Amino acid sequence: MAAAAGLSLAFSGCSRSEPPYESQILVFGTEVDIKIYHPDKYAVNEAIAKINRDFQKFHHEWHAWEKGGIVSRINEAITRKQPIEVAESVKTFILKSQQLSESSGYLFDPAIGKLIALWGFHSEQWQGPPPDNEAIHNWLTNRPSIKDLYFIGRRLYSHSTQVQLDFGGNAKGLALDMALQSLQSTGIEHALVSIGGDMKALGTKPGNHPWKVAVSNPHIPAEPIASLALYGEESVVTSGTYQRFFEWQGQRYSHILNPNTGYPATGFASVTVLHPDATTADAAATALLIAGPQQWRHVAEQMQIEYALCIGYSGQIEQTKAMEKRAKLL
Template sequence: MSFAPTFLSACSNSATPYRSQIFVFGTQVDILIYHPDKATIQSAIGKINEDFQQFHHEWHAWEKGGILSKINDAIKDNRPVTIAKSVQNFIEYSQQLSKQSNYLFDPAIGQLVALWGFHSEHWQGPPPDNQKIQNWLNARPSIADIYFEDSQLFSKNRLVQLDFGGNAKGLALDMAISSLQESGIHSALVSIGGDMKALGLKPVNQAWQIGIQNPSNPSDAVATVELFSNESLVTSGTYQRFFEWQGVTYSHLLNPNTGWPVSATDSFVSVTVIHPDATRADSAASALLIAGPDDWQTVAQQMQIQHALAIDAQGKHYHFGKIAERILNPNT
């Protein structure tokens, strides 16, 4: 389904922001632009809307017709599929990120995601049968099973089912910022469901001030951080998508090593990552949350992350790298 962007406010000079909303990826996309020319802004937003709708169709994890469903059908049938170079590049980059994460981020777990009922618009129990989870673990499909010969994609494991829900929004953010730059815009902020990337600075060379959600009350912020030009901020949280069954909460964040959702009692409830590459930040945020307190710093180093903030179920904050330098209210 296609949605036209909603233009919320216009601007008469580059010091007044122009705001727009698009609904895509099952969430709200907010675009804020500083630019003096309204026509340029509207054209740029129209281009982003068109690109996002096409991207959503091509990379949707369970709807038919896009490139991702064609790849998954080919893998299931044990046959090669011809793909575009840009698709190959994204898959190869995701393979690199997966390896760096010790495969805690692994876009080949689509079958496991489906088992848990997260390949739908409504998430509900019951949890899958233990034997089905074990069968999946015994096969352990991974993005590492994919290889390429010329322009053809092959898989060593027929149970690989690609699902890029873990980093597709990051790629979309990178695409949007690149598109705005090509349109001649130099100051903007794009947010997809709360994950965002900045282009340039605000007027008078001000950094963007971004609130980090409180996991126990997402409408509030537990901290405010500074975001600079061409930086992205991505948060992964157990509170974002989940279902409850017989008094137990099951998050959409699945650990490929156990086949089970991450539990807030033995891991974090949210991880926020700042990085220039939104695709990397998106992948890392999920991986660091799954890694938990014992391993998250090792995985962060391997994934070349320098700024990360984790929060546990008790509200305790954990800093990695130089994130403390970005927090404007460090006492929270």
């Protein structure tokens, strides 16, 4: 799954005397940090253990190139021109991803697994060389898309055998949404879950204080460029071109690919999106980054994104009007 970029938790402003419970899980190829305020330590430990189990299972099922998971089985069935029956939850997520893709103008499109593989981002090491122009041209000629998929009941079909799903662009958002639902179901009311820096909040910090989130400077990742106040039922996701890439003959190639060109996106260095639904925020951050300075506002409007902060390669910052009021530039 794609690496998250650009967000960290600021620890100032805590007013409750007892400290939060904190736990870290290694999954999705990154660190998952869980911070919980709750009086019952046993309930907290049970909740964290459940999230760990759910995330480990989720990673196996939704990993694009790990054999045996649901995505792998779907991709194999598509290649064989066969339908495959899926769980209702899987169908719901695919339908939601189709809607998000359509509203993004298919800049976000989870059906580009073959293109991702061409660029070598289906391996643990990304070292090049980049694919040749003919290979990319051939992929663009077919231009598989998630809109090629359709359901009859719970049976999934594809109009194109070239579709290979890879939900690296929004699966972590789904995992965040699932984690917060899981915490709520156990009676926990105040928590923050971070997957590689992408976050979703439940409730607030003690004293009704918001969670403080720092947005990294993509040019100096260790330094924050802005801060955000994150309230309950809100998520914040950043897509960036500076954490997962390879260099070849002096040129850097990012893992975020533009489905319309077949090449890495060059629109922005990073995009941060705040939205109640983490799955939507995850997809939108990717789409706005690909859209770049000329198109991002239109795409944000189409995806109904109210809060977005975009950072260009030369350091310029562009924001929605709502985000201008919400983000504090540092």
